[in-house]
Amino acid sequence: MTSSVHISWLYGHSNENVCGTVSAIHTSSPLFGIYCSICFPRCDDEVRAVPLHKRPDLVEACADLVNSEWQRSRGARVHALQKSCHEFPVCLVLLQGAGDGEKLLGHARLSQVVGHSGSLFVESVVVSKAQRGKGYGRTLMEAAERYARGRGFQRLCLTTHDKQHFYAHLGYVLSQPVQNAGAMTSFVPMEQTSLPSHPKVQTLLETPYKDVKGTPIFWMHKDI
Numbered sequence: 317m318t319s320s321v322h323i324s325w326l327y328g329h330s331n332e333n334v335c336g337t338v339s340a341i342h343t344s345s346p347l348f349g350i351y352c353s354i355c356f357p358r359c360d361d362e363v364r365a366v367p368l369h370k371r372p373d374l375v376e377a378c379a380d381l382v383n384s385e386w387q388r389s390r391g392a393r394v395h396a397l398q399k400s401c402h403e404f405p406v407c408l409v410l411l412q413g414a415g416d417g418e419k420l421l422g423h424a425r426l427s428q429v430v431g432h433s434g435s436l437f438v439e440s441v442v443v444s445k446a447q448r449g450k451g452y453g454r455t456l457m458e459a460a461e462r463y464a465r466g467r468g469f470q471r472l473c474l475t476t477h478d479k480q481h482f483y484a485h486l487g488y489v490l491s492q493p494v495q496n497a498g499a500m501t502s503f504v505p506m507e508q509t510s511l512p513s514h515p516k517v518q519t520l521l522e523t524p525y526k527d528v529k530g531t532p533i534f535w536m537h538k539d540i
């Protein structure tokens with residue numbers, strides 16, 4: 317109901333005013349994507365998530381953004397990002413503005429989960445350093461959820477070394493590991509290492525799981 321009220325309002329007003337409604341509908345309405353397509357010409361501060369394979373001109377900038385957080389050779393990073401495709405993995409980029417003023421705000425990669433056809437694995441979630449703490453991380457995750465829902469998926473899974481409180485704040489809960497087809501393809505339950513000081517139960521403060529390098533990780537998911 318809220319969405320249809322907004323849409324009828326959108327058609328009747330100037331683009332400048334239309335932009336004022338973005339925050340009101342983009343976090344909750346599946347109509348946001350439709351809104352993005354009908355809002356033309358684009359307003360200066362519009363924030364939107366776009367699959368990277370629809371914007372190949374942004375691959376290099378996106379490689380720099382992801383590398384600013386997780387260092388890897390630029391060539392390897394570009395190569396990985398160029399794999400974004402409709403059939404997964406899908407790299408979503410969060411953009412603001414248009415033309416020369418367009419800004420790359422963030423990135424998240426979605427891939428399929430082996431044995432869980434209703435789930436997608438989200439990783440490499442990053443907001444550019446200059447733009448953190450302004451709500452774009454939430455916007456990016458909500459865009460990823462909306463995208464996944466629009467593609468027929470019901471759950472997003474993820475791992476994190478240290479951002480479990482951020483994800484919990486966005487509605488993610490601790491969960492069992494799943495095998496994903498993304499970059500982090502394996503996990504080792506820490507209890508199998510038989511180190512007695514390690515916890516057996518996952519909480520937001522402690523985890524029995526670790527990644528392939530042996531660093532503790534938290535597993536989380538959200539039903540979307």
Ligand SMILES: CC(C)(COP(=O)(O)OP(=O)(O)OC[C@H]1O[C@@H](n2cnc3c(N)ncnc32)[C@H](O)[C@@H]1OP(=O)(O)O)[C@@H](O)C(=O)NCCC(=O)NCCS
Binds near residue numbers: 385448476485
């Ligand atoms: C994690 C990251 C994506 C968050 O993006 P951000 O733009 O800074 O976060 P936002 O401003 O959108 O925060 C959204 C909400 O989460 C909260 N939040 C942000 N970081 C948090 C944290 N570490 N713990 C708890 N809550 C947190 C904010 O207070 C905000 O709450 P509100 O919407 O109720 O006001 C960003 O800090 C980042 O890119 N970090 C480096 C890469 C990284 O670690 N990615 C995660 C890999 S698992």
